[in-house]
Amino acid sequence: MLSVKDLSVAFKTRKGQVDAVRGISFDLAPGETLGIVxxxxxxxxxxxxxxxxxxxxxxxxxAGDVSWNGRDLRAASESAMRSLRGREISMIFQNPRAAxxxxxxxxxxxxxxxxxxxxxxxSDAQAKAIAxxxxxKIRNAAERYHAYPFELSGGMCQxxxxxxxxxxxPKLMIADEPTTGLDITTQKAVMELMRDLIRExxxxxxxxTHDLGLAAEYCDRLAVMKDGQIVETGPSAQIFANPxxxxxxxxxxxxxxxxxxxxxxxxxEARMPELPHDTDGRAILEVVDLVKTYPGKSGPVHAVxxxxxxxxxxxxxxxxxxxxxxxxxxxxxLVRLLDPSSGAIVFDGHEIGGIPAERFLRDPRRAQIxxxxxxxTDSLNPRHNAFDSIAExxxxxxxxxxxxxxxxxxxxxxxxxxxxxxxxxxxxxxSGGQKARVGIARAIALDPKFLIxxxxxxxxxxxxxxxxxxxxxxxxxxxxxxxxxxxxxxxxVRLLCDHVIVMQDGQIVEQGPTAKLMDAPEHPYTRELLHxxxxxxxxxxxxxxxxxxxxx
Amino acid sequence: MATRWLPILWRLVQTIPVVIGVVIIxxxxxxxxxxxxxxxxxGQMATAESIEQVRVALGLxxxxxxQFLIYCKxxxxxxxxxxxxxxxxxxxDLATRLPASLELTLTALILxxxxxxxxxxxxxxxxxxxxxxxxxxxxTAGVSxxxxxxxxxxxxxxxxxxxxxxxxxGRLDFIYFDPPRVTGFxxxxxxxxxxxxxxxxxAKQLALxxxxxxxxxxxxxxxxxxxxxxxxxSSDYIRTARAAGLPPRKVLFGYALRNALLPVVTTLGMVFSxxxxxxxxxxxxxxxxxxxxxxxxxxxxxxxxxxxxxVLAMALLFVLINLIIDLSYTLIDPRIGFSSK
Numbered sequence: 001m002l003s004v005k006d007l008s009v010a011f012k013t014r015k016g017q018v019d020a021v022r023g024i025s026f027d028l029a030p031g032e033t034l035g036i037v038x039x040x041x042x043x044x045x046x047x048x049x050x051x052x053x054x055x056x057x058x059x060x061x062x063a064g065d066v067s068w069n070g071r072d073l074r075a076a077s078e079s080a081m082r083s084l085r086g087r088e089i090s091m092i093f094q095n096p097r098a099a100x101x102x103x104x105x106x107x108x109x110x111x112x113x114x115x116x117x118x119x120x121x122x123s124d125a126q127a128k129a130i131a132x133x134x135x136x137k138i139r140n141a142a143e144r145y146h147a148y149p150f151e152l153s154g155g156m157c158q159x160x161x162x163x164x165x166x167x168x169x170p171k172l173m174i175a176d177e178p179t180t181g182l183d184i185t186t187q188k189a190v191m192e193l194m195r196d197l198i199r200e201x202x203x204x205x206x207x208x209t210h211d212l213g214l215a216a217e218y219c220d221r222l223a224v225m226k227d228g229q230i231v232e233t234g235p236s237a238q239i240f241a242n243p244x245x246x247x248x249x250x251x252x253x254x255x256x257x258x259x260x261x262x263x264x265x266x267x268x269e270a271r272m273p274e275l276p277h278d279t280d281g282r283a284i285l286e287v288v289d290l291v292k293t294y295p296g297k298s299g300p301v302h303a304v305x306x307x308x309x310x311x312x313x314x315x316x317x318x319x320x321x322x323x324x325x326x327x328x329x330x331x332x333x334l335v336r337l338l339d340p341s342s343g344a345i346v347f348d349g350h351e352i353g354g355i356p357a358e359r360f361l362r363d364p365r366r367a368q369i370x371x372x373x374x375x376x377t378d379s380l381n382p383r384h385n386a387f388d389s390i391a392e393x394x395x396x397x398x399x400x401x402x403x404x405x406x407x408x409x410x411x412x413x414x415x416x417x418x419x420x421x422x423x424x425x426x427x428x429x430x431s432g433g434q435k436a437r438v439g440i441a442r443a444i445a446l447d448p449k450f451l452i453x454x455x456x457x458x459x460x461x462x463x464x465x466x467x468x469x470x471x472x473x474x475x476x477x478x479x480x481x482x483x484x485x486x487x488x489x490x491x492x493v494r495l496l497c498d499h500v501i502v503m504q505d506g507q508i509v510e511q512g513p514t515a516k517l518m519d520a521p522e523h524p525y526t527r528e529l530l531h532x533x534x535x536x537x538x539x540x541x542x543x544x545x546x547x548x549x550x551x552x
Numbered sequence: 553m554a555t556r557w558l559p560i561l562w563r564l565v566q567t568i569p570v571v572i573g574v575v576i577i578x579x580x581x582x583x584x585x586x587x588x589x590x591x592x593x594x595g596q597m598a599t600a601e602s603i604e605q606v607r608v609a610l611g612l613x614x615x616x617x618x619q620f621l622i623y624c625k626x627x628x629x630x631x632x633x634x635x636x637x638x639x640x641x642x643x644x645d646l647a648t649r650l651p652a653s654l655e656l657t658l659t660a661l662i663l664x665x666x667x668x669x670x671x672x673x674x675x676x677x678x679x680x681x682x683x684x685x686x687x688x689x690x691x692t693a694g695v696s697x698x699x700x701x702x703x704x705x706x707x708x709x710x711x712x713x714x715x716x717x718x719x720x721x722g723r724l725d726f727i728y729f730d731p732p733r734v735t736g737f738x739x740x741x742x743x744x745x746x747x748x749x750x751x752x753x754x755a756k757q758l759a760l761x762x763x764x765x766x767x768x769x770x771x772x773x774x775x776x777x778x779x780x781x782x783x784x785x786s787s788d789y790i791r792t793a794r795a796a797g798l799p800p801r802k803v804l805f806g807y808a809l810r811n812a813l814l815p816v817v818t819t820l821g822m823v824f825s826x827x828x829x830x831x832x833x834x835x836x837x838x839x840x841x842x843x844x845x846x847x848x849x850x851x852x853x854x855x856x857x858x859x860x861x862x863v864l865a866m867a868l869l870f871v872l873i874n875l876i877i878d879l880s881y882t883l884i885d886p887r888i889g890f891s892s893k
Binding site: 053054056084085087088090093095098099100101102104116117157161164427 | 600613677787788789791793794796797798799802806807810811852884885886887
């Protein structure tokens, strides 16, 4: 029903014309779900905007045909497109909260669409909007009708966006990164809701995502995009089991999944044997009954409700949980940027939890505990080049100057695999992976014993994530560092960590050695988390016994 | 809904300490002014003795705290003191002068909003087109041309050359009678009275000074509208609305403009407060009997009661305007109220 032939999209920019999509072709059959997979900049989102003809200013379809049930969408008038959008083809977006008008009741936003396409009149619009909310399984739909987006959770907002998209019973739904930024259990709920609705109504759909695992689980067929071109198309299972194109191969390899080692993420030629790291040293960090309570509008907010754990020297411990579980508060307290309400943090035999955060700055142990922040871009000063960013802690805490400083920065750049000529560049001139390296180099500059990694790869493409994870594995072996790896992604934690702590609602619900916790989870929440992670069809040769069990 | 009224009530309560602060500051400020009111009041022929008499009569011989108490007591009874220059109670002066200024300022602002907001919206929608350039030219001109210059230019063209406008001498030509006083706004009072001739007369007098001020206030409003619209138009929910097939009109006004209004309202409030004090020049050029020229004369003559009354009235007006702006926020944006607690 949808047929795309040699579609090219070009953008006019100050530096001349940029071809975002360069001659792609695919067909979509009724009832079929197609996944378009690619990394950032591959042109996958632009493709979907081009189909809807909602490209940003400066963008246009420069060549090719788009045919929808025999109609030429490229030649269609704007008013014809308008009546098509939302009624026959609709779209849902990433970052659902931003995708909704912040100052309009969600019910009214659904009504807008219904009334635009003549599906409702002034008198029955409200009832129909509530029905649309019920269709996406929103409880208390009549009450939620009056809610504003800021009053709803991210998952709830995405349901509303889906309700808007499905309100007029379209035949095709395009989902552009529908679950990016949502928690893993919410992601599962949203994806399953979408799949059920699509099946129920016999719709076709296109799912655009960077997550090959997710796409493989929910799509019949995959198209892999790179640099504006489709490099490979095929049934999901086949793409995963037997990728033909080297790029697909690389993507499949780099997707963290049960049963592979951290080295397997890299292309075969880069798989050096993993260096062993010593994990049974003495206890370097002991956390005893740590509590953090914030004053809130309606009573105190208990962010962390008394957690205790021990980290041994050389160990890599994963701290896992969904947003709001208290893992970020915990890591901020451990890195001593936030004062605990009560409880003790014993580092290297000394209690440091009682030292106020602003005074810890001058504590000799400041250099021993360092952190790699979540967003590599936002955590670098845009006016400092890479050299200055890495040199900052050395100047402030290490009192290094001149040639010694330059030598140390050079050494760190080499250690983290950052080419020396990039040191003079500013953050906006560096790629995501390079910025991640700068962040890591800065954190290890003072030879810390204990490094807290706060979702260091969450914003990176999978192939870059693979490289960064391996870099972290190498560094811990070479420098003997202890890691606390904060993440929501169990598949990533599994690769890097020896020990896992699962947090929910400010409490630790389960902790134990990684293999044991992943294979035989005891707490229902751990099971739910494991169950929610996307399960790509396993490549047969990579499956170990334990992994097969975990993937069940 | 009760949760929405609570912040509004809280906001009203918050104005009380501000008003008290304003009373204190306006008192202290006028005492700190150079010049001796007693000397001014006594006149040029006064002897040291008569000056002293005046001083005692005015209560200026008492200590500052005592004077302040007397001032507060009078204030509570609605007595702002006597103006030296006009010889009338300051309250009466303000009551005739303030509506004149407000009428001029409000007309100018309404006029400039009517032009600036559509202009800003169009400039944002058709970025880089001729209308965007026109917007830029108008904004630059509005900022760079001083009001007394545009005022005189307008008088020269429309009164002297073309003869379309009446002589720029105050609020109403002498051939009309002042409309019966209800609000103090001549346009409204004349309309209430049903006196069409006076209404058109007042409107004619008002046109040139209002246009002069409007040209001046146009710039910040148009610029803010354009910037806010550009931000709103590039946001995700606009894309959602377009993908849902909503027509451009709905996307533009229902979705983008309402979101863009917040910063525009903020600017509007700032411009209003700013212009109310700064339209002295326009009032002088058009012999407009407004509060700006009144204050300047009072300052020159060390007419401390008038200055004090002026500062107090302006400060209260600012408080009121800020209150109205805050309240209109809660109407536009449901998120306020919750976060401002």
